[in-house]
Amino acid sequence: MQCPRCRSQYTQSVKIAYSQAIRTGESGYTTISEFGRSLEPPQARSEAGVPLGIAFGIACGSMLLLPAVHTVAPLPWLAGLSPFDTPVVVVSIVLGLLAGFWSVVSALVHNDSVHRSEMRKWERGVICRRCGFKFRRR
Numbered sequence: 001m002q003c004p005r006c007r008s009q010y011t012q013s014v015k016i017a018y019s020q021a022i023r024t025g026e027s028g029y030t031t032i033s034e035f036g037r038s039l040e041p042p043q044a045r046s047e048a049g050v051p052l053g054i055a056f057g058i059a060c061g062s063m064l065l066l067p068a069v070h071t072v073a074p075l076p077w078l079a080g081l082s083p084f085d086t087p088v089v090v091v092s093i094v095l096g097l098l099a100g101f102w103s104v105v106s107a108l109v110h111n112d113s114v115h116r117s118e119m120r121k122w123e124r125g126v127i128c129r130r131c132g133f134k135f136r137r138r
């Protein structure tokens with residue numbers, strides 16, 4: 001394939017150039033060159049770690065904040081409760097699960113649509129090893 005910028009024939013698939021830029025040492029530790037880093041494939045969104053963190057964060061935040069909510073909203077059943085009282089804990093867990101579930105679904109949808117098409121574009125990528133110009137195979 002010819003580079004559209006410098007007309008060189010010294011071009012290579014981005015996918016292959018990327019895999020060649022990764023070196024695995026004897027200890028199993030992988031390193032990647034600066035050049036390889038510039039060719040990295042688009043990252044998929046986390047479908048587990050981030051949603052788990054969000055669920056945990058929302059649940060903890062809710063436990064801390066719920067006992068104070070009755071001072072700003074007409075929810076008298078919350079008055080006098082501490083963060084570790086059962087109603088607060090139950091509501092907080094439900095809110096955390098809802099937030100985590102929403103986060104998983106939005107990651108799945110993103111990875112199935114946006115990320116999938118980004119990957120297809122990345123896989124068609126070609127790089128000129130002479131001038132570094134990146135272009136796409138048709």
Ligand SMILES: [Zn+2]
Binds near residue numbers: 005008128129130
């Ligand atoms: Zn070129």
